[in-house]
Each structure stands twice: as structure tokens, then as C-alpha cells.
Amino acid sequence: MTPEELSATIRACLIEGIEAGTFDLDAADVPEIQVERPRQREHGDWATNAAMLLAKRAGSTPREFANALAGILATKPGIDSAETAGPGFLNIRLAADAAGELARTIVQLGADYGRGESLTGKTVNIEFVSANPTGPIHLGGTRWAAVGDSIARLLEFHGARVIREYYFNDHGTQIDRFAASLLAVVLGEETPEDGYAGQYIQDIADQILQDAAIAGEKYPLNAPREEELEFFRSRGVRLMFGEIKKSLAAFGVEFDVFFHEDSLHDSGKVAQALAELKASGSLYEAEGAWWLRSSEFGDEKDRVVIKSDGNAAYIAGDIAYIRDKHERGADLCIYLLGADHHGYVARLKAAAAALGYDPDSVEVIIGQMVSLVKDGGPVRMSKRAGTVVTMEDLVDAVGVDAARYALARSSADQTIDIDLDLLSSKSNANPVFYVQYAHARTAGVRRNAAEYGIVRDDAFDASLLTHEAEAKLLGLLGEFPRVVAQAAAFREQHRVARYLEEVANAYHGWYDRTRVTPQGDEPITDLHRTRLWLNDAARQVIANGLGLLGVSAPERM
RNA sequence: GCCCUCGUAGCUCAGCUGGAUAGAGCGUCGGACUUCUAAUCCGUAGGUCGCAGGUUCGAGUCCUGCCGGGGGCACCA
Structure with a gap:
């Protein structure tokens, strides 16, 4: 007998008692019955607090109510005993064959055992990792890869059609800095302010030059700086993109969609979404910029969408992106973001509301940071110094299974320490x-x-x-x-x-x-x-x- | 200052969205392999659940206020 079957049996007993006049209740008042496994095994196989919840309404005391319910329940097939305990718990012992029957049920259901239907018919877009193509996936991104993919699997197990999505911010200043950093190492200059450092920058720059040489291309030396930057920008992003995809595949995470922010701008979707918001009055002009009335949708202040220099702010892409996800069929858009982005939650929901969607169709899971422990002490990581630990590093050190399990076994709300020594131990x-x-x-x-x-x-x-x-x-x-x-x-x-x-x-x-x-x-x-x-x-x-x-x-x- | 998040055994963390005597692993200490893998099992010790109020039959769980750690408060992305 499964807990669900037991729950249904108890419910039937309550209805029976009501019809017999034992319980002074309306059958419509009987809720879904919760059964739980008692902490103490001596308390039985299962317990329910139904009597404590219903006694008051029935004009009875929890213990009296429980006693009456126990009397009815004990006569049912598969029930060995039912007795009142403590303040009004009902402790239930299943007949041995009823309990054991479950073993056969599970074997027969096989891979479908545990499947549910709560999300059947729903399409869920779950976006995670979404690291910029300016470097390899670091430890934090690795956590979201493990968590996001697992949540995706859970939602699928409950009937949802799930779209795993990765958003590439290949548009904007971070990418410009990345290109400038590549150019700098080639020219033998210092890493620019707010630039990227580390061996991988050197490696990528070398790779770009090598690829160009093989293709018979010349890197545009002494060309205008804009041209030089564009050369490294496009090639660097492409290479980094390939590296990231390779790491994710090796980690066992298969994305359905790799979405490029650039494509939202190129296709005119950003302009179109903003035009709509202007028409609906959700955008207004002030101080030379265009603002989203996000404060009307729960954000603490309005946000700039088009900067006074005429360029789109980051959120412009997100607005168009939310529209695009819904147009592709998503009923629910889940985002996994690091704790350093929590301030963005209200903005995303406001953007959805401004577009006319239910703000609850945007759901943001905020995850805490990951740190690394080795030899009993913390390992310092610095992006500037290029000492970040990457997904590949972690997998090399402990393997995919240990890495994914360790990252998925803690609540996303919890900051976690990854202990390399422990993860490679066999105990x-x-x-x-x-x-x-x-x-x-x-x-x-x-x-x-x-x-x-x-x-x-x-x-x-x-x-x-x-x-x-x-x-x-x-x-x-x-x-x-x-x-x-x-x-x-x-x-x-x-x-x-x-x-x-x-x-x-x-x-x-x-x-x-x-x-x-x-x-x-x-x-x-x-x-x-x-x-x-x-x-x-x-x-x-x-x-x-x-x-x-x-x-x-x-x-x- | 405001917002988010965490605070539970010496350590790392669970605690089933309010239930019975708060749990697991590691680490202590002590046991168990001539027969399905001892990468295991069994026992022992270890707690004012950060502090103080409140809500109710009942609070680690919900509310308020403090304390402490982390993160965030851009016409950056």
C-alpha cells in the first residue's frame, strides 16, 4: 500500500463516519489527508494528524476524534492496527503483505516510479548558467549547471515540457573589455582597466592568431583600433562559446537553446518591444533617457531602458527576451541567478508585468555562492588574477558524478564549500x-x-x-x-x-x-x-x- | 540606511512549506568480515535550534525587533 492509497483510505473512513453520524462534519469539509512517516519507528508505519485538524470543527476533542477514526480504519483491509497517540495523532501499522506489496509495484513501474502529473501540459523555460563568453565557466556557474539541470529533470518527471536555455550576453561592454584584453596581450600591453587576465586570455589570443595564420588571414596590424578590436571580439567570442559548450556537454547538461542577446537586437525584437511599451505608456522619457515604470510593478524605482546616449541598457534585451520566451510557448520562465543578482528579480517581474504577462510567470531562483576548500583551508579565487576555478578544473579533480552530486545536494539558499579532498575520497x-x-x-x-x-x-x-x-x-x-x-x-x-x-x-x-x-x-x-x-x-x-x-x-x- | 539570504551537535549540512523525545554523515569512543563488495553495518557520546518577544492546543519552522556572517542597492552587464 502506498501512502497515497493510505491517505485515500483514511479519507473514505471519514466520509463513512460522517454518513453514519459519528463525525459532525460536512463531507465537503474533509481535506486531503496528510500521512507522514513518524520519526520513531515504534509509532508505526505511518501517522496522520487528521484528527487534530478536524476535531474542533466537529465539536470533539482530538483524542476522541482519533479514537473514533481508529475504530473505523482498523477494520479496513491492509491495516494491521490504528491507535491514538499523544495529543491526537493516529499511528497506523500496515499489514505486512500490504506494506510489502509496494516492492512489486515499484519493480513493475520501473523508471516511471515516482513520476507525477502536476505540470502536465505546461511548458517551462528554465534559463541557467548564462555565463558571459568572456571566460570559462567558473565554480558558481557550475553550481547552476548542476542545480538547473536537476530541476529541469524534476519538472519533466512531473509532466512539463522543459526548455533548457542559455543566454549569451554577447552584446555590450563586457565583451568589449574581453576583446580589449585579448588585443592587449597580443600587443604586449598591460591588461586594461576592468579587463580580463589569466592564462586563458593568452591561450585564446594565441589560438586566434594561429587559426588566422592557418586560414591565410592576417591579423589587422596597424589597422584602426576599432577594426583590431572587432577582429578579436568576434573570434574570441566564438572560441569561448565553443569552450563553454564543450564543458557543459562534458558535464552532462544539454541545453535546448543557446540564445544570443545580439539576435534580439539584430532581429528588431528589442525595438519592437520598446515601441509597444512606449505606446502603452509603460515607458516615458526623462532626463534624456527612456524609463520603464517598473516602480508601478513592485520594483523600488523606475529603470532606464534606453540610455541618454541612445544605447539600449541591459534590461532592454531582457524585456524583449521575456516576450520572446512567452511567444515560443513558455507558460513559466524560471531563471537561476547568483545572489549577486538578486536586485534584478523585481526588475524582471516588472518587465513581465509591463508586457502584460502575469509576474508570476517569471520565477527567479536565487542561489548562494560556492567556495572552495583544499587541505582544510579556503582557496582564494580572483577573476582579475586569473585564479578562478573552472568547471573543467572541478571535473578533472573529482569527476562529473561527484561534482554534480556535491553541488546539487545542498539547498540553493545555502552557501556551500566544495572540499576537493573529500570529494575524491571513497568513504x-x-x-x-x-x-x-x-x-x-x-x-x-x-x-x-x-x-x-x-x-x-x-x-x-x-x-x-x-x-x-x-x-x-x-x-x-x-x-x-x-x-x-x-x-x-x-x-x-x-x-x-x-x-x-x-x-x-x-x-x-x-x-x-x-x-x-x-x-x-x-x-x-x-x-x-x-x-x-x-x-x-x-x-x-x-x-x-x-x-x-x-x-x-x-x-x- | 534599505533589500535578499543564512545562523541547528566540534565540522559539513538535513529538518517533508506548524506536529510526538530536533536528525544524518564526518570527527570521538567501543564493537562486527571463513559464505550476496567492510567503499558497509551496529552501539556510544555530543544541542538554551544566534538572542528577545509574539501568534496557538503545539514553533527549529509563521510574525516583529535586535545580534552576527555573506550578497546586493548604476543611464555596468
Whole structure:
């Protein structure tokens, strides 16, 4: 019996009680019943606080109400016992076969176990990383890659059509500075003010010159500076773009759309959106510039959209971009931004509102910073000095799985430390190995069972799964759909990781205390076969969960 | 000054959007491999949940105010 089925059963009992006059309530007042796993195992398999929520309205006390409900519930099939506890909790114990049935359900559902429908029919655009093509993806961007892709997978698991999108700011002063920095190293000049430094600038400049030489092109020496800059600008951006795409692909993140800010300007979409806003009165002219009335939509002040020098401000592109995303079918636009951009949230929502969209169709997830620890101390990173740690560095040091897991297992609200020594260790201290090892163990058990000739389909007797460790494991496996549903609803991928760590722990404990294969000359019994179902159910849940995090589920380690 | 965010075991962090005696891993200490991988398991110790009020049957969770860390407050992107 799944928690959902139990919840429905309790609800049916309430309706039954109302019709029998036991509860002085209206059937329409009965809410969705929440069941939860009690912290203390002695409290039973599941507990509900329904009586505490409803007693007042029914003119009863929580304990009385719970007692009456328990009386009805205890008669239902699959329920072993139901008893009132504490202030009015109802502790429920499932019959062993009802609890164990879940193992077969999970195996039969396979990769679909845990899937939900809450976003079916919705199209969600999720934009993340979006690092400027002025350098490699640094540690912060790597975090959003791991988190964003995992959230995308969760939303897809709940039925959404998801567009993973990367926005390239290839328009504006950052790019100009990047070009100027490339030119500077070629000319042997100092890095310009607000420019970019580091070995990669030298590498890219060398690459540009080499490519040009191979193509028989000459770099425009002694040409007007504008021409020199343009030469390095276009080639540098293209090379950097290629590097970024390569890193992301190696990290296992596949974007559906790489969107160039330039294209919004070139296609006239920016001009068109701004013309609309002028017509609707959302833009006004003052002090030689054009302003968006963002303060009318919740921002703390109005924002300049067209600067007094006639150039578009950054937000102009974003306005057109929001329109473009909606026109491409997005019902919801999610942005992952670093904490240093939180001031931008109100502006984005205001832009959406000014365009006539629901501000809630723009959702911004603000993530905190990542820092690096090595040899027990912090590693200083400086973009100017060129000592940033890149996505590639991290993957080289610990591998994709450890990197993605470590970055996804914490709430985005939390600043995190990435400890390189810990992530390359193979022990409990490194959670990704803990979880992956549990999966590898399930696979090992399955291989051994096959060698013994234990065949799952020969028998399944749920009532045999009576061991304490089995009850614990089954209870956790049953929670997977709800963990996924909450993770998807709150956009909190870390819940999946934390849950998997619990499942891994329960599996390791079960593995330690029970056996799937017979010892010595023992004959193969239905208990062995039934346990193989449970083993495979645990494997399936861990594999499904790791899949949502973009982490591999190895068969052997 | 204003805004966002965090503050939970020695350390790194969970805490299921208000529920029972606040959890996990690491680190302490002590146990468990002749039979499915010990990259594991079991036990032990460790807490005024930053502080002070409030809301209610009940608060780590919600509200207010302080304290402390981080981030942000551009006609930069």
C-alpha cells in the first residue's frame, strides 16, 4: 500500500463516519489527508494528524476524534492496527503483505516510479548558467549547471515540457573589455582597466592568431583600433562559446537553446518591444533617457531602458527576451541567478508585468555562492588574477558524478564549500559514493541471485517481508513519489539527494541483516525470491533518484 | 540606511512549506568480515535550534525587533 492509497483510505473512513453520524462534519469539509512517516519507528508505519485538524470543527476533542477514526480504519483491509497517540495523532501499522506489496509495484513501474502529473501540459523555460563568453565557466556557474539541470529533470518527471536555455550576453561592454584584453596581450600591453587576465586570455589570443595564420588571414596590424578590436571580439567570442559548450556537454547538461542577446537586437525584437511599451505608456522619457515604470510593478524605482546616449541598457534585451520566451510557448520562465543578482528579480517581474504577462510567470531562483576548500583551508579565487576555478578544473579533480552530486545536494539558499579532498575520497564522508555504492550493491546482489538461479517471477509473497529492516526500507521507498513531488513543486533538487542518502542507509542496513541468496546448503525459498523483488525495488528507486540529479548509477564500483 | 539570504551537535549540512523525545554523515569512543563488495553495518557520546518577544492546543519552522556572517542597492552587464 502506498501512502497515497493510505491517505485515500483514511479519507473514505471519514466520509463513512460522517454518513453514519459519528463525525459532525460536512463531507465537503474533509481535506486531503496528510500521512507522514513518524520519526520513531515504534509509532508505526505511518501517522496522520487528521484528527487534530478536524476535531474542533466537529465539536470533539482530538483524542476522541482519533479514537473514533481508529475504530473505523482498523477494520479496513491492509491495516494491521490504528491507535491514538499523544495529543491526537493516529499511528497506523500496515499489514505486512500490504506494506510489502509496494516492492512489486515499484519493480513493475520501473523508471516511471515516482513520476507525477502536476505540470502536465505546461511548458517551462528554465534559463541557467548564462555565463558571459568572456571566460570559462567558473565554480558558481557550475553550481547552476548542476542545480538547473536537476530541476529541469524534476519538472519533466512531473509532466512539463522543459526548455533548457542559455543566454549569451554577447552584446555590450563586457565583451568589449574581453576583446580589449585579448588585443592587449597580443600587443604586449598591460591588461586594461576592468579587463580580463589569466592564462586563458593568452591561450585564446594565441589560438586566434594561429587559426588566422592557418586560414591565410592576417591579423589587422596597424589597422584602426576599432577594426583590431572587432577582429578579436568576434573570434574570441566564438572560441569561448565553443569552450563553454564543450564543458557543459562534458558535464552532462544539454541545453535546448543557446540564445544570443545580439539576435534580439539584430532581429528588431528589442525595438519592437520598446515601441509597444512606449505606446502603452509603460515607458516615458526623462532626463534624456527612456524609463520603464517598473516602480508601478513592485520594483523600488523606475529603470532606464534606453540610455541618454541612445544605447539600449541591459534590461532592454531582457524585456524583449521575456516576450520572446512567452511567444515560443513558455507558460513559466524560471531563471537561476547568483545572489549577486538578486536586485534584478523585481526588475524582471516588472518587465513581465509591463508586457502584460502575469509576474508570476517569471520565477527567479536565487542561489548562494560556492567556495572552495583544499587541505582544510579556503582557496582564494580572483577573476582579475586569473585564479578562478573552472568547471573543467572541478571535473578533472573529482569527476562529473561527484561534482554534480556535491553541488546539487545542498539547498540553493545555502552557501556551500566544495572540499576537493573529500570529494575524491571513497568513504561515507563522500555522500555520492555512499549512494552509488548502495546502487552497485543492489546490482551485485542481483547478479549473485541470478547465479544461484533465483528468479524473481517465480514467486512474490509480500507477507514474508517481516524483518524490521524490511519495514524501514519499504517505508522509505514508498515516500519517493512524494519527495519528488515536493522537490518539483519547490524547485528544490536537494531533497532528492538527501532522500537518496536515507534510502542508501536503509538499504545498507537491510543488506547487512538479511540475505537474498541462500547460505551453504540452504534451499532456495520464496523468501529469497521475494527479497530479490525488494532488492530490485531499492535499485530502481536509487537509479530513478540519481537520474533526477544527473548522476550515474553504476552496476559495479 | 534599505533589500535578499543564512545562523541547528566540534565540522559539513538535513529538518517533508506548524506536529510526538530536533536528525544524518564526518570527527570521538567501543564493537562486527571463513559464505550476496567492510567503499558497509551496529552501539556510544555530543544541542538554551544566534538572542528577545509574539501568534496557538503545539514553533527549529509563521510574525516583529535586535545580534552576527555573506550578497546586493548604476543611464555596468
